[in-house]
Amino acid sequence: MMSLRHSLVGAATLALTVAAGLASPAPQAVAQTAAKIESQTRPNFGVLLAPPTRGYRSRNHRRYDYGRHRPDWRPGYPGGPGGQEVVLVDCGGNPGSGAVEDAVRRVRPGGTLVIRARAGACVGWLNIDKPITIIGEGGFDPRDWTRNPTPTLQAPDGLPCITVARGVRVEIRDMVFASPRAGDAACMVGYGAEIVMNRVGFRHAGDEAALYVDGGLLDIRNIVVDAQTVAPAIVADGATVTAYELTVTGSQSGIELTPGAGPVSTLSATTLIGSEQPVNFGPRAIGLLVRAARDYGRLEVTNTKICGYVEGVVVEGASVSIDQSRICKADKGAVLYNGELSLTDSRIRAATVGVAAASGRAVVRDNSFAGVRDVIYAEDRAVIEASGNRVWSRDNICRPRFNPRYRDRYAPSWDSRSENGWECQNRPYPRDWWDQDEGSLGQPYYDDAYSLEGYDRFQQGYGWYDRDGRYIDADRPTGDARWRGGGGFWGR
Numbered sequence: 001m002m003s004l005r006h007s008l009v010g011a012a013t014l015a016l017t018v019a020a021g022l023a024s025p026a027p028q029a030v031a032q033t034a035a036k037i038e039s040q041t042r043p044n045f046g047v048l049l050a051p052p053t054r055g056y057r058s059r060n061h062r063r064y065d066y067g068r069h070r071p072d073w074r075p076g077y078p079g080g081p082g083g084q085e086v087v088l089v090d091c092g093g094n095p096g097s098g099a100v101e102d103a104v105r106r107v108r109p110g111g112t113l114v115i116r117a118r119a120g121a122c123v124g125w126l127n128i129d130k131p132i133t134i135i136g137e138g139g140f141d142p143r144d145w146t147r148n149p150t151p152t153l154q155a156p157d158g159l160p161c162i163t164v165a166r167g168v169r170v171e172i173r174d175m176v177f178a179s180p181r182a183g184d185a186a187c188m189v190g191y192g193a194e195i196v197m198n199r200v201g202f203r204h205a206g207d208e209a210a211l212y213v214d215g216g217l218l219d220i221r222n223i224v225v226d227a228q229t230v231a232p233a234i235v236a237d238g239a240t241v242t243a244y245e246l247t248v249t250g251s252q253s254g255i256e257l258t259p260g261a262g263p264v265s266t267l268s269a270t271t272l273i274g275s276e277q278p279v280n281f282g283p284r285a286i287g288l289l290v291r292a293a294r295d296y297g298r299l300e301v302t303n304t305k306i307c308g309y310v311e312g313v314v315v316e317g318a319s320v321s322i323d324q325s326r327i328c329k330a331d332k333g334a335v336l337y338n339g340e341l342s343l344t345d346s347r348i349r350a351a352t353v354g355v356a357a358a359s360g361r362a363v364v365r366d367n368s369f370a371g372v373r374d375v376i377y378a379e380d381r382a383v384i385e386a387s388g389n390r391v392w393s394r395d396n397i398c399r400p401r402f403n404p405r406y407r408d409r410y411a412p413s414w415d416s417r418s419e420n421g422w423e424c425q426n427r428p429y430p431r432d433w434w435d436q437d438e439g440s441l442g443q444p445y446y447d448d449a450y451s452l453e454g455y456d457r458f459q460q461g462y463g464w465y466d467r468d469g470r471y472i473d474a475d476r477p478t479g480d481a482r483w484r485g486g487g488g489f490w491g492r
Contacts, residue, residue: 267299
């Protein structure tokens with residue numbers, strides 16, 4: 001009995017001890033809880049003093065916002081990257097099937113997408129969020145553009161053909177893109193991407209540019225862009241652009257470029273043909289518009305033809321060099337609003353002025369101007385260095401003065417314009433130059449040189465002019481004797 005009683009008492013005592021231990025918190029547990037709460041509420045002064053800088057500066061674009069229509073164009077969209085090295089897709093012109101979009105998802109990063117268009121163009125929107133190569137199976141030759149090649153990929157109505165995400169490099173070859181009803185969408189869009197294209201054609205009709213890139217790199221070679229739009233056919237904002245054998249037609253303006261702060265942008269062997277819209281229709285028709293951002297970019301233009309625009313080249317704050325190029329069928333050849341312009345060894349045919357400068361610095365050397373009413377115009381804030389330029393014009397700038405030599409006999413005199421950096425030409429405007437420029441657009445030949453009646457015979461020593469510039473043909477006196485009067489022995 002005593003042992004049983006002692007056992008019951010011991011068990012009760014143990015139970016009370018355990019209950020008391022559970023009821024009163026342990027000192028160590030209280031300390032851990034307090035430390036956890038304090039770490040959550042204590043401000044992180046390191047973050048406050050040095051906030052994260054991974055985010056990009058926000059910009060309010062006036063361009064089309066593609067994310068509102070399709071969220072899956074952004075990188076990291078659920079579904080993950082594909083795993084196939086090469087994917088071949090033949091859509092056969094079946095819109096809405098999603099075959100081409102699915103093919104993009106199946107390609108692994110660094111892989112190749114081959115698009116076949118034997119039964120008609122694929123209809124879809126390529127959302128590129130990984131580095132890939134896109135190849136058209138049928139190939140494309142820019143020289144066959146007039147034969148109206150079949151599109152390889154056509155954009156859905158109101159949507160782009162292809163978008164490239166930030167930091168992604170995509171290479172495109174032997175493709176023909178079409179966006180016949182683009183609306184507010186561009187055919188190709190890149191934000192901070194690297195886009196490399198060779199042997200690619202674009203047929204675009206809409207309110208926006210055919211190609212729009214914001215930052216990054218745009219390297220295009222053997223490209224044809226036919227853009228039926230009042231906007232520039234190509235817009236590159238803060239991007240490094242390299243263009244070789246590029247042809248732009250149809251659009252009211254050709255290229256709008258804001259060079260980036262990185263490597264120099266270049267246009268070489270490029271042809272820009274405008275739609276010849278009048279001055280009072282829509283925005284200004286400009287062949288090449290170069291703007292400047294906070295970073296002072298540079299552009300070099302070589303062996304380029306710009307025809308059919310109201311203003312051939314416009315520079316607004318950047319540094320532009322134009323060499324061995326042609327500007328034709330324009331109202332103003334080159335306009336400098338600010339920045340730097342170097343124009344050398346080029347041909348400019350404009351109806352109003354060859355080079356106009358509001359401010360900045362321009363170097364104009366060894367060029368040929370034709371059809372202009374004023375060769376160079378500069379306001380007070382502009383500095384122009386001109387030398388070695390030749391001018392063909394029927395306007396007053398190339399009309400001679402008639403200086404009295406003897407009684408009622410006058411001789412023509414062209415005041416030397418060498419101090420202004422240019423001289424008028426009396427010989428006809430070269431026909432081969434015309435054939436390369438306006439003649440290639442179907443315009444009949446027109447000689448811009450001022451022709452003075454009887455001047456050839458006057459140079460041979462016969463006749464003279466009256467005070468009104470009418471030629472008086474006379475066999476005697478000849479040579480310098482015309483200015484001494486009489487005939488006789490000295491007038492022969």
